[in-house]
Amino acid sequence: MGSRSASAGYDRQITIFSPEGRLFQVEYAFKAISNAGLTSVGVCGKDSAVIVTQKKVPDKLIDASTVTHIFQISPSIGCVMTGLEPDGRNQVMRARQEAAEFKYKHGYSITPDLLAKRMANINQVYTQKAFMRPLGVSMILIGWDEERGPQLYKTDPAGYFAGYRATAAGAKHQEAFNYLEKKLKADVQPCADDTLELAVATMSSVLSASFKAQDLEIAVVTKENPVFRMLTVEEIDAELSRIAEKD
Amino acid sequence: MDRYSFSLTTFAPNGKLLQIEHALAAVGNGSTSVGIKAANGVVIATEKKTGSSLIEVSSLEHMAMVCDSIGMVYSGMGPDFRVLVNSARKMAQKYKRIYMEDPPVRILVKELASVMQEFTQSGGVRPFGVSLLLAGVDERGPNLYQVDPSGSYFPWKATAIGKNMVNSKTFLEKRFNGDMDLEDAVHTAILTLKEGFEGQMTEHAIDVGIVNVIPSAESGKSTPTFQRLTPAEIKDYLANIL
Secondary structure: OOOOOOOOOOOOOOOOOOOOOOOHHHHHHHHHHHHOOOEEEEEEOOOEEEEEEEOOOOOOOOOHHHOOOEEEEEOOEEEEEEEOHHHHHHHHHHHHHHHHHHHHHHOOOOOHHHHHHHHHHHHHHHHHEOOOOOOOEEEEEEEEEOOOEEEEEEEOOOOOEEEEOEEEEEOOHHHHHHHHHHHOOOOOOOOHHHHHHHHHHHHHHHHOOOOOHHHEEEEEEEOOOOOOEEOOHHHHHHHHHHHHHHO | OOOOOOEOOOEOOOOOEHHHHHHHHHHHOOOOEEEEEEOOEEEEEEEOOOOOOOEOHHHOOOOEEEEOOEEEEEEEOHHHHHHHHHHHHHHHHHHHHHHOOOOOHHHHHHHHHHHHHHOOOOEOEOOOOEEEEEEEEEOOEEEEEEEOOOOOEEEOOEEEEOOOHHHHHHHHHHHOOOOOOHHHHHHHHHHHHHHOOOOOOOOOOEEEEEEEEEEOOOOOOEEEEEEEOOHHHHHHHHHHHO
16 A cells, blocks of 8 residues: 555645644644744742743833733633734633633632633634634633642643643743753742742743843732732832842 | 535545544554453553653543543544543433433444544544543443544454554453453553553553442442542552562
């Protein structure tokens, strides 16, 4: 039997299988995330979870306060979207809808793991049905689970999702993963301020930059305050100074 | 326009359905899974490939319970598996609502396979990129079924799917015998996975599920129950091997 199988030619344009069993459209969606140029990092510690992303304002005429990639989805869950911004907004709106509907139907707030699973299942549909393309974004979710504490999840265009001790998405995600794997050897869970420090340190390391408060966006959920909340510029500044003084 | 009105899986001049063949290639890229039918139960097991040490292994669900007496594992694309798990669970409950008992494995397999076939013929969709192994015990005894992306299904005494299926099946052919006890079957399943495993196999690197028949204390009747082995239990089996 012939071992070389020819593709019908559309396997690069819609989500059907290539001869090797790959989905090129999904792989290209991943490329779109890297092309967006930003990197985001998430770390889950024992008593808090943190997400950090770059804040790059492309034009001085843009109102910087309106530029954000971090979004709140429910009182205790929020996310950072990395990749194509419009696709990101689409997914955030959908996530907010799913969270609200869950609360209405079941009477209690959705937990981070269920929301991540729901978003991942929606992403899977786009990889199997030809009428909609996969979204060019990766969602890193943090939230506070009443029973389990801080949670960190990531979903991607392939429909894959998993819980993480630390994760990254975007242009330099591979470098960030390498850095985090070295710092978080098996089962180590950072405590208190170390969680945030590790996230910021990862960003500095892979982006080879020292940040000013305006260059970063940070959001946290903590045991003392189990609500999703973004840090203000002043808080970020204080945090960066604290880290700088430590060295 | 949310529906393509034409099928994306069409016949090639040589009579093949290429999308299905490509789906099988996707299965072949996936982690190995094995299943063995014992005299008094069934075991299914899979490799849990984690790309990074940062992943919370407890959040991964490679082995799924479909209903009390049926379990399911896969090789291939994880997201596609989740869709089929949800379908299978719903089918099982629908059956239970009418007949007041869990479906026999062969009935569930038929329905699930039918869904998978639909995705090879309906408009605007691609086939599922997974092969499934379903394990269960019904009034006829222990069952092990494989379902492929094409919608074909096969009852097996013992089998393997995924990356290392050829070597694993050869290994199983040598070691399988019809009077195996469930304990021995679990042992053999783990050994089979170990053959193709790269690196050190720990209790966190594999997922093992069994369906055995547990006699109920009150009624004396025995009900088949699917359960995943805990990491501690897997560790015991590994200790006996190493």
